[in-house]
Amino acid sequence: MAFQCMRDSYMKEFVTSVVSCSPAELKLDSTNGKKEKVKGFNVILKDTILFPEGGGQPDDRGTIEDVEVLRVLRQGAEAVHFTSSALEEGREVQLKVDWKRRFDHMQQHSGQHLITALADAMFGYKTTSWELGRQRSSIELDTASVKPGEMEALEDTVNDRIRAHVPVNVRLLSIDDPDVEKVRSRGLPDDHAGPVRIVDIEGVDANMCCGTHVSNLSHLQVIKILGTEKGKKNKTNLIFIAGNRVLKYADECYNAEKSLTALLKTGPDEHIDAVDKLQKTVKRLQKSNLTILRDMAVLIAQNFKSQPEKDNFFSLHNKDGDNEFMNIIANEIGFQETVIFLTVGDPKGAGMFLLAGPENLITDLGPRVVEMLQGKGAGKNGRFQGKANSLAKRAEVEALLLEHSRKRTAGEE
Structure with missing residues (x-):
C-alpha cells in the first residue's frame, strides 16, 4: 500500500478513520538508553501521513487526535501506530506529523x-x-x-x-x-x-x-x-x-570556536597550536606530579617507621594517589607484622584500595573489605587490592581492621 505520506510527503495534517485498535506491548528506548517494555495500543488507520520505518529511514512521530504516537511499524500492507491511549474503532480522527523530524x-x-x-x-x-x-x-x-x-x-x-x-x-x-x-x-x-x-x-x-x-x-x-x-x-x-x-x-562549531577563543585567549587560527602547547604542559606536570607522589610515598612510610612507639596498624587516604603510590608505601613499611589500609580517589565516591598485612588476617578480612567498599578485588601473599565503587564506609573499614589488628597483637586471634 502507498500511504498518504508517500503520495504527499509535505502533508502535515490529515483526516482519516480508525480501522482497529488493540492492546499491545512494545520495547521502546528509555531515558537511560536501554529498551523497556511499554504497554499501549496498536492502531491501524484507513490511511496515514505518519511514515512507518523502511528504506533505511526511521519512522515518524506525531499525534492522532492529540494522542501521542510512540512508534509506527510496517506489517505487510499496513502501518501500525503504537499509541499511549486507545482510540475508538470507526471514529474519524485527525493526524498531525512532527514536521521538524519528518x-x-x-x-x-x-x-x-x-x-x-x-x-x-x-x-x-x-x-x-x-x-x-x-x-x-x-x-x-x-x-x-x-x-x-x-x-x-x-x-x-x-x-x-x-x-x-x-x-x-x-x-x-x-x-x-x-x-x-x-x-x-x-x-x-x-x-x-x-x-x-x-x-x-x-x-x-x-x-x-x-x-x-x-x-x-x-x-x-x-x-x-x-x-x-x-x-x-x-x-x-x-x-x-x-x-x-x-x-x-x-x-555548534561557531559556538565551540567562541568558547575556545575565550578559554585559550587566542584567535581561532591559533587554537590548534595553543591546545598542543597545553597538552605538552599537562604531560610535563603529570610526570612531575608522579615523581612527587612517589617521593611522598617514601617519606610517609619512613616517617611511620621512625616513630618510637608506632602502632601495628597504618591507614591513609590520598585523593590524588594511584596504585603505585599505595604499593610503594606498603613495600617501604613492610606488612609482615603491620596491617596497612590505603585508599586513593574520591573520598565520597569511587576509588582504589590496598589492604596488606599478615597473610591469614588479610585472607579473612579481604572479602569483607571489598563488600563494604562495594567493589572488586583479589589478593595473595598478604596483599589484597582492587577497585572500590564507594569509599563512603572507609571509616567503618578502618575501625574493623584496627579492631582485628589489636586483637592479634593481644594474642586473641
Whole structure:
C-alpha cells in the first residue's frame, strides 16, 4: 500500500478513520538508553501521513487526535501506530506529523540518494547500505578506500545539483511494469504489497524506495561530506549531513570556536597550536606530579617507621594517589607484622584500595573489605587490592581492621 505520506510527503495534517485498535506491548528506548517494555495500543488507520520505518529511514512521530504516537511499524500492507491511549474503532480522527523530524528525515534521505547516485556515476563506488543517524548519516561504499580529492569533487558536484533546482518526482508502478527493471534497487521486502514506488531525481537517478523525499533538490539547501572512515569487510563509510543539520553543525562549531577563543585567549587560527602547547604542559606536570607522589610515598612510610612507639596498624587516604603510590608505601613499611589500609580517589565516591598485612588476617578480612567498599578485588601473599565503587564506609573499614589488628597483637586471634 502507498500511504498518504508517500503520495504527499509535505502533508502535515490529515483526516482519516480508525480501522482497529488493540492492546499491545512494545520495547521502546528509555531515558537511560536501554529498551523497556511499554504497554499501549496498536492502531491501524484507513490511511496515514505518519511514515512507518523502511528504506533505511526511521519512522515518524506525531499525534492522532492529540494522542501521542510512540512508534509506527510496517506489517505487510499496513502501518501500525503504537499509541499511549486507545482510540475508538470507526471514529474519524485527525493526524498531525512532527514536521521538524519528518523534514529532517526527508533531507537526509534525499541527500543519500543524490550522493549514492553521483558516487557511482563519478567513481564507480556502489552503495551497499546506509544509516540515517540522529546527528549525522553514513553511506557504506563498496570500496576499501577513496582517492585524495574524490570526496571534495563529489561534494562540489552534489551541491551543484542542489543549486540547479533539480526536480524529484515520485512514480507508482505495478510490479509487472517494464520500467521497474530499469531502476536502481536492492530488491523488494518479502512482505511487499501494492504498487512499486520509484523516486526519480531528474537526470541523476531513479531508485526504488518507500521513504519520504523532497520534491526538489533545492529543498536540501546544502550537503556537507564530513569525511570517510574505514568500514567493515573492505568497505568505506562516507559521513554526511544535509539541510538544516548543516546549519546546526555550523552553529555548534561557531559556538565551540567562541568558547575556545575565550578559554585559550587566542584567535581561532591559533587554537590548534595553543591546545598542543597545553597538552605538552599537562604531560610535563603529570610526570612531575608522579615523581612527587612517589617521593611522598617514601617519606610517609619512613616517617611511620621512625616513630618510637608506632602502632601495628597504618591507614591513609590520598585523593590524588594511584596504585603505585599505595604499593610503594606498603613495600617501604613492610606488612609482615603491620596491617596497612590505603585508599586513593574520591573520598565520597569511587576509588582504589590496598589492604596488606599478615597473610591469614588479610585472607579473612579481604572479602569483607571489598563488600563494604562495594567493589572488586583479589589478593595473595598478604596483599589484597582492587577497585572500590564507594569509599563512603572507609571509616567503618578502618575501625574493623584496627579492631582485628589489636586483637592479634593481644594474642586473641
